[in-house]
Amino acid sequence: MPLSSPPLLPTDPQHFAGRHVLVTGASRGIGWAVAKAFAAAGASLSLVGRDAASLQQRAAEITGPQNSATLQNSVRAFAADVADEAAIGKAINDAQAAQGPLDILVNNAGFGASKPFAKMDTGHWREMLNVNLDGVFFATRAAIPGLLSRPQARVITIASTAGLTGYGYVAAYCAAKHGAVGLMRALAREYAKRDITFNAVCPGYVDTEMTETSIRTIVEKTGRSREQALAELTAGNPQGRLVKPEEVAATVLWLAMPAAGAVTGQAIAVAGGEVM
Template identity: 65%
Template sequence: MNEQSKASVAADRAFTGQHVLVTGASRGIGWSIAQAFAARGATLSLAGRDAALLEQRRAALNTSGASNHTAFSADLADAEAATAMVRHAVAAHGPVDILVNNAGYGASQPFAKMTAEHWNQMLGINLSGVFHVTRAAIDGMLPRKSGRIINIASTAGLTGYAYVAAYVAAKHGVVGLTRALAREYATAGITVNAVCPGYVDTDMTATTIETIVRKTGRSAEAARAELAKSNPQGRLIQPEEVADAVLWLAGAGAASVTGQCIAIAGGEVMP
């Protein structure tokens, strides 16, 4: 085997022996991230709300590889449920080495008509869930002085969008939490970063397109094109592109990268 082949094999198994917890792992970006880590030797704890689909995903990963991946269903906006989920994951595989806070949900509502229920739901799912899971998982990272926390935020955490004020506020909160924790744990061997995708070709974007069609009467193709226009490259981001950024942030080469919020959006948002 030549040196290039050896390097390729090493890269393919770069996360062997590491416990990776991915929230929102059953669909879209989360599922792509889970598959990417599993393909590189990691042991996965999959978390989400859809127990049946999570079990299908767990079974698929276990069929395709040698690791004993596990899945845990929980409402991560609930502090007790989120904490219990992390405890179960740690009991199964040991302390979390890499935490990917991906669980999230976006829904629109004009601000003048926004209800407290909508506001609390968006903050609960998109921000409080990140806090609950991170707070529970970091206890296992601190004694070992090692850990990677990667939050999936959004370009909505870097700029503003109309009609989704609660979602934008929650994702700005995720960005702020990322930067605060990066400072707090800079000398503790723990890096904390965020990945901020634009519109990604997922079920959530499909739901957004359906909403646009219902409210405006435009065709699905026109609605999809309108979302793609926000990306200067004129396309939707693919989930695998987000997963690639997460893999890099979790890898050995990003040990000095912390407190960063990386836009995956074709140039839509620039500092």
Template identity: 65%
Template sequence: MTASRASTGDFANRHVLVTGASRGIGWAIAQAFAARGARLSLAGRDAALLEQRRATLNSLGGPDHTAFSADLSDADAATAMVRHAVAAHGPVDILVNNAGTGVSQPFAKMTAEHWNQMLAVNLSSVFHVTRAAIDDMLPRKQGRIINVASTAGLTGYAYVAAYVAAKHGVVGLTRALAREYATAGITVNAVCPGYVDTDMTAGTIETIVKKTGRSAEDARAELAKGNPQGRLIQPEEVADAVLWLAGANAASITGQAIAIAGGEVMS
């Protein structure tokens, strides 16, 4: 992102809270909103990297941005993070629940600890942050909530049962809240990327290499083959979809789970 793009103003003076904002999809989303004039609250676990990201965005001019380190799977920590963000920038206008992680585990070897961790990080965090942020949206009768789910929220994949269950939960929560708040001026949608060219996918490739002995190139090609376009999705493509859902032209779009996967999943 260049400084010249930071004054386009599509989201000028809008407070955007992005979780999982320090890397991958979350960082691409943060940069895209910052380039359009938003005031950003960046949330995640890596305090040092978040501070670097905040400094990078602030160096480009425009509104000041803030960063908050928190374990969002903890209800109290998530609520405190939202309250700090509101104190810094006012009520949240646009919430992007992007925090999450995926770890593979054959179901027969799956532990309760693994199951609980996947649900806590990928699903409960969405509940905690949304529950805290929506309190300020309701009186104003406006707000956009965009959950970054996955194609794993729309179909099943082997060896990631807990992750799939959690992401299906995110899609279900999205649809339930969309119905509940349809007349409250709040839209709730999900984007569901396939494999994206991020650190998380790099970790998946490393796991494949370790378990199968295949080369990293072969493992990457295998993941890309699941996309009918034969490629990994770029983080900026997901960010573009999020920007559209947050914009004025998507006011009638709610309760949707939009696959960004080159046709891998169709509904």
């Protein structure tokens, strides 16, 4: 009889009990997978995103009657755009007022768009940096005082393989993600003597709405079929597939565990061997 596959995520419902986790971009994609994983492991959650209604719906899904009663009132939603310095600062302060100092910050909010470099205007450049780099800076800076007051604090930023290598037609996105990785590395050195780690998780193409948008763009611009567009995106992955959001979430949870306390300043690719 073949062995069954082990679970991707911790199965102990109290693994992160007493820990306050804030996830940006939490209403969908990787952010939602990360939020669900921490909730299942007992963490108190603060969900941050731009769409208040979507966040409230997600919070209700976690705390619904189908889930453990221990999750009731442990999930809060805070609407904010990470690219708005004042708004994300207020959201983090409000989250800590409601649920105590942060233990773990997951900088997940991000957005990708393509444009040939010669046709790239300042607006496109700023849009990519505002969300993917400035947002990480604003959220991390606002969270640092609370994090430094807690044992085994963590800052985990969802970057991209675009933070580790270059791709054509996404120069601004690559620049922003390289910046996010560099920020984590710099902070890991600056705070090496404190009980806090800073790491980046760098997925390849993940089975999320953002990848679906990329597929639609390829179809619209090239006339290829959806299957052909998907094959183009997965061609760079030696495993020949999209990464699952749960695989990224599992990496985030591992970095948040006490056993990963010596892992800091790292950029971990979750990309099927695309980047080594």
